[in-house]
Amino acid sequence: MNREIRTATINDLKQVTEVESRCFPAAEAATESDYRERLEIYPNHFWLVFDGDRLVSFVDGMVTDEPHLKDEMYKNAKLHNEKGDWQMIFGVNTIPEYRRQGIAGEIIMRVIEDSKKQNRKGIVLTCKEKLIPYYSKFGFVNEGISESSWGGEVWYEMRLTFRK
Secondary structure: OEEEEEOEEEEEEHHHHHHHHHOOOOOOOOOOOHHHHHHOOOHHHHHEEEEEEEEEEEEOOOOOOOOOOOOOHHHHHOOOOOOOOOEEEOOEEHHHHHHOOOOOHHHHHHHHHHHHHHHEEEEEEEOOOHHHHHHHOOOHHHHEEEOOOHHOOEEEEEEEEEOO
């Protein structure tokens, strides 16, 4: 695999939307218009992994002073605050044929590294119960059931704190 990790541009819109649709059920997946707005407002908070010209994995999320991930953040990219304390992670997406190769972990480590360099307090994500042990390996702490009910699911809020 000829792997490259970089941040996004609006030119990545089609591939980002395609990968999302392959990784999440329709009720949970962001739409092309959602991604268009996000890419126009915070493209540098999309971490993309390419194999050659093909997008195979990405992580995205806004920055905010709000310490908890809320459903409104998914739909309103204007809530992004570049100087905010918390990097939110909306999704960790890897297409099926590239899973179990360490790609998602590599991107998560890059998000952690970049968030520290940006002097954030930490990172917040939500996940389904079965993924709690996976995110715990990176130092995320389970804070219990999230306020988020995105896609009609039960989510657990996980937090990685760098500083108080």
